[in-house]
Amino acid sequence: MSTLPPGIHEFLDAAGWAGAEIAPLTGDASFRRYFRIRKADGRAMLMNAPADEKPQEFLDVARWLLDHDIRAPRIFAEDLQNGWILIEDFGDARMRDWLDENPHAEEAAYAAAIDTLVDLHTKPAGPFPPYDMATYLREAKLFTEWYCPALGLDVDGHGFANAWREVLAPLAGNPHPDVAVLRDYHAENIMLLRPQDGPGAQGVIDFQDALVGHPAYDLVSLLQDARRDVSPELEAKMLARYRECAQCSDGFDADYARLGAQRNTKIVGIFARLNQRDGKPRYLGMIPRVWEALERDLAHPELAPVAQWFDANIPTELRARHGAVDA
Template structure:
């Protein structure tokens, strides 16, 4: 294979896997590349290349070690060379939750129940040694919407007012983050692996967690139930939200905070998907914006998002919002 990254053969050999067949795996929206190593015996492993300076595998290794040490199902690390961007891990197989549910839609509720229960277990652990998901981070992420979406549509907006609206809406939530949890930040059906035979209701493996922070327990629940890449019905979302709240003993403000983080995350994703299309030449992400925007509009309808909702009413034309999935 002529398109293999430089240094791959040497790293694989040093890890004792030079007898394996190398199978490239389709990439994501980053500079990371993945390969499956498969031996004639059927044994397999996953190879990640996260090359500096664009990527750094150290956060992945740190979070994987922390998750495993606290009883969560992260892939075991077989070999590593962070300086060159190489990590060889346990292979969780090919049963990604999203793909499995495409083939077996009747298993949807059970799969989401297990995913919610995984979050409950994660949130029972002490918060990891990661950076805080603070107000500055929330607002910086939300600013991706005016920076990319609004600019792409030629909108003349009140950018300062946008940041101030988010600070006002998120202030009560940030004050309640006095008992934070580990936030994986990209916890959804494409990043949950169904281990063993999914029909037996086996464990769920975690991947793509290298950007973990310490923040609010509602964030990953929003990521799961307001999935940018897969439709989750309002009835299923409501049932899983109720399941989490009952199991975790969530307080009276939880639903409001869930809406706050839903709006914040979805605003960020609209900006990121627009950036992927505009800057990186990946227009396929534009097709996902209507799903994300519709979820954002539902979140904005919550009274807790009043300042942000009023900003949207003043700055983004109703016709544009409707065209991108809103109901205005």
């Protein structure tokens, strides 16, 4: 039986939820803990987040999204000093799990998720930090800092950084307007809401790391999902839907490939770190899916400098098994 953190009853009592049933939920890749809270006249979700899990940022982004008519959980109560946030419970229907049982509805669910991004990208960019070159490079370097050492690979780190600078430089002058980038917009963080919210209604969670950046980034997160197979055919169809609705200018597909390669390189590094540093080996099994998407992105002509680095530094036999790592 899971031990409840100290202070949980005092917080719930102060928030008006005295005597509520508390059910711990399975965690994710973070160090946040979640509890489903139920009482006779309602239910809620309780988050316990240490300071380094950015509870203030979660509140700030949630309120910004709600103010701009994007369906984030409503905030019921908070105690940031002790890491408690009580929020609306979106239920159990994560898009990923729901589609496992309803594969016939895949296209409609992804179309609704695309439409949410189209809507989000019509809003002001938001009061968030910029997704700048330093951030892109810091994230990409997780690959050489964690994944390569895990495989015993001696790689050219200086050349890696230079290749990424060259590939990502065009983003600084892109014609697409900066938008709020949620950064983890994928099928495990999209909730399918109850019928009273409207047919096909979706809500978003896990957005505390939001930045201001390129509109293609969250598309990559959704359509090159580390946790769920998205066929190249569905990816192409949903990209076409976004391009048509958002009236994208020339060069958008190249930027999508740039950000796809950057994100997937980062994720491979993060999954290696989760195994080595945090003792969470289950993420290693997702690396081949991420690697396949990375290889497709590297095939774009605009990725040539980074593709050449991979050719020179990552062994062919490792790429043939899609970067798989043993726990």
